[in-house]
Amino acid sequence: MPHRTGPRPAVSWTIPQQQESQTAPVELQERLYEHLRSLRGVETGPSRISVPGARGLVLHEGSEDPQAYLVAEVGEFAHLHPAHDGSMHLVLPADLAADVSAKGWGRPHMWAGTRLSPGFMMVFGPRDEAELAVVRGIVEASHSYASGAPALAV
Incomplete structure (x- = not known):
């Protein structure tokens, strides 16, 4: 995974956690969502843990490890925030999560x-x-983790 260029966006440190600057263009957000919907076994709907308007990604058959999900009870492994934010939450294995953070693509x-x-x-x-x-x-990589498959390198 390459390093993300430029400064990190501003992120709130209150609940809900939101990206406050460098918002993704809506067209790219929609293309990302279409890709997410195409992943094997994924169903979409309102997130069970996020703000109104967040789109959840759910696997009904996947890992039995509850740590692989945002909301294990319903199989939600990721959600895309509304357009004013454009970020997303997901779950990764600890080593990949550390890499994503170290290379500037996100934060815990x-x-x-x-x-x-x-x-x-x-x-x-x-x-x-x-x-x-x-x-x-x-x-x-998050989808792979929630699916119970070997972790993908990003």
Whole structure:
């Protein structure tokens, strides 16, 4: 995974955690969502843990590890925030979550490892085509984790 260029966006440290600057263009957000919907076994609907308007990604058959999900009871492994924000939350294995954070693509949720899964991450919305490709790879790694498949390298 390459390093994300430029400064990190501003992110709230209150609940709900939101991206406050460098918002992804709506067209890229929609292309990302269409890609997410196409992943094997994914169903979409309102998020069970996020703000109104957030679109949840659910797997009904996947890992039995509750740490692989945002909301294990319903199989929600990721959600895309509304257009004014453009970021997303997802869960990654700890080593990949650390890599995403170290390379500037996201940051851990403030409750990760306490009230939430240790790999619960905010991933910043993509600003351009190259970033869209990287964010797709990060989401595919989260999908792989929730599916119970071997972790993908991003």
